[in-house]
Each structure stands twice: as C-alpha cells, then as structure tokens.
Amino acid sequence: MLVVSPRVVTCDARLATHANPLGAIDDGAVSVRDGRIHAVGRASELRERFADEPVVRAPGVLTPGLVDAHTHAPWVGSRAGEYALRLAGAGYEAIAAAGGGIVASMRSVRAATRDVIAEELAARLGRMASLGVTTVEAKSGYGLDLASERKQLEAIAACGVRADLPRLVPTYLALHALPREANGDRAAYAAEVARTSVPAIAAAGLARFVDAYVDRNAFSCEDARPVFERAGELGLGVRVHAGQFADVGAAELASSQGARSADHLEHLGERGAEAMARAGVSAVLLPVASFTLQQAPPPIALLRSAGVKIVVASDANPGTAPTESLPLALALAVRSYGLTVAEAILGATREAAACLDLGEETGTIREGLAADLVLWDLADENAIVQPWGASRVRATLRGGAVIAGAMP
C-alpha cells in the first residue's frame, strides 16, 4: 500500500537540516510492502512509481511508531493509597520505609500467577498502542527473588510473541529494592544476584538487558558493579537507574560498563555527563516521575553541551509514574524540561530505538525498516505535545498491520 500524508515526519538523520531537524516531507508518502518500508518520498513521485499500489490517505501527520525505552509495565495491583500519603506530605523514601513503594508491588507480583501478570501486561500494552507506541522496553524488578523475577520476565515473553501488541524489549531489573529476606545486607544480596540470578536469566534467554537502581538509599556503585560485569560477560546489555535522588557516580559507572543508557539523571554532574558522551551512553529522561515527585529537571543544558543523546520515556509504573502514556511524557519533557519538540520526538523514536539496539529495525521512517507508523489526527508534529489528555492517534501500525485504531 501507499500511505500518503500532508506531512511525513521521517526522523531520518539523512534528511535532517537545521531548519528541518525531523526530516519532515510535506505532501509525502510511504510505500509499505510485506510489513516493511519500501520507499519514502514526495507523494507525487511515489504515486507515479507505484501506480498499482492501493492508496491510503492519512488525514494528518505521519510519524514513526513511538518507542518507549523505559517502563516497568509488567506490574499488578494499585498503589493509589500511597499517592494519597504522598499528597499528605510523605516523601518517596518515607513511603518505602513504611513498606510502600517497590516492596508493595513486590507483594502483588509474588502473589500473582504468570498468566495474570501477562494478561494485565497485554491490556496495558494495548492501551499504549492506542497512544501510538509500537515498541516497549519492559523491566522486571517487582519480584525481588529469582523465581518471581523469572515469572515477570516469562509474562513479558508471553506477550512478546504476539504480533497484535507493541514489540517488547525485556530487561531484567536485577537490583531494584531489597526484599525483607535479605536482612538489610545490600552487598550480599547484590553479590548473590550477580552469582546466580543473572546467569540463570541469561541462560533462559529471558532478557536482553540488565538494569540496576544505583542511588542514595538504593544500591551503591560497588553493589551494582559485579552485576553489570556478569551481565557483560554473558552478552547482555546494561542500563542504569542513575541520579534520581543524588549523584553517587552512577553515570560514570554506566559509562565504564558500556551501558546503553543511564536513566533519570535529575542529579548529574559535569564529569558524569562527559563520561556518558564519551562512552555513547544515552540519557533516558523520565519527566512523569519528576512531575509526580515535584523534582527539578535534569541538567538539560549540560547534556546538550556534552553531546549526550537524549531519550524520553514514560517510566510507566504504579508508584512514581502512574501513566501508560508516552505522549504525556513528551508533553512534560517540553513544558517542564524545556526540550524542543524535535528533541522530544526524536527521543521517543530514533534515539529511543538506538538506545535499545533497534535502530536498524524501527524508530525511523526509512527504506528497509519495519513499517511501524502512526497516523495522527493532528496537522503537524508540534500538536503531538500540545493537546493533552486524550489520544489523537487515528491508527497505529506495527510491521504494516494495524494494532490500534483503524485505517482511514
């Protein structure tokens, strides 16, 4: 088929100029064959070249399918009560100390079967697709013991084989919080995770990345290093929750471990940013969490001047980012963090795909890639970050097939 649109936002770096950073083509068209992008260009030219292809007229802007590079999507249960505590003045760390936070989600996940987790995840992914998302990084991290982490990752795998949902990238969040049975010994817990859990998950083929939460009152760089080293030895990529509450050197650790991303970064110094730029570590920014916790933004000017690639993700989780909406994260990235519209959109398409090692598969409207496309009911890309609170997606296509909405 030939999809024609008044504005095709390719996100292709080869077409980008200073005045047109997203490589947009006015009166453009995309030829789709066998689920892949066959050609991209001006509608007039492609209509001539592919005169026999059925034409679909997209009424609004066409973008790549959105890529959500940081989610905790396989959760079950609600933490709405905790939100009320937060509004009454309790901080993140006080809520965690009172048995709320990650440990509350742990109890729900441990009590649920794999099938229930998969069912709730599938429903959530369907709602994400209706917001234009075609690829989702999904972390475990609410099991906090090997069997329960494996159960979460198996739920991700069960959804991962379905072509009617967004593509999934599974991450084993090896160090998230300390379960009670660890008796307060973070170093011993982390050493055991590195020794037994990381190899078991790798051997089962259940994760592409290993992640750890390195922060004040979370795990230290020393705790996390053996986990990352073991992941690297076993051929898994590394991602790091870094600098959400304090700069404890997590960005430097991520850089020394060849991580694909350091995520959060509300607290980041010059040395950390420079190390990330040198090592090619992307900054995954999570503005919904900053909004919920009423935190100041990450140092955007520092990230830009250091030349760090910027990604924006939803952080979908039941506590600090109770949303499934990547477009909401983009709106907050522009309004609260001061990203340009182009930075935000690239951070949810090309740059997000690149930091998940999927740059040759999705994230850009370019010949040869999967036909992951969003037909918006909006005139141009600026509108994607501006009318909040309702989906303005006409149709979401993964591999050329509609997974949400309907073709015009």
Ligand SMILES: [Zn+2]
């Ligand atoms: Zn997170």
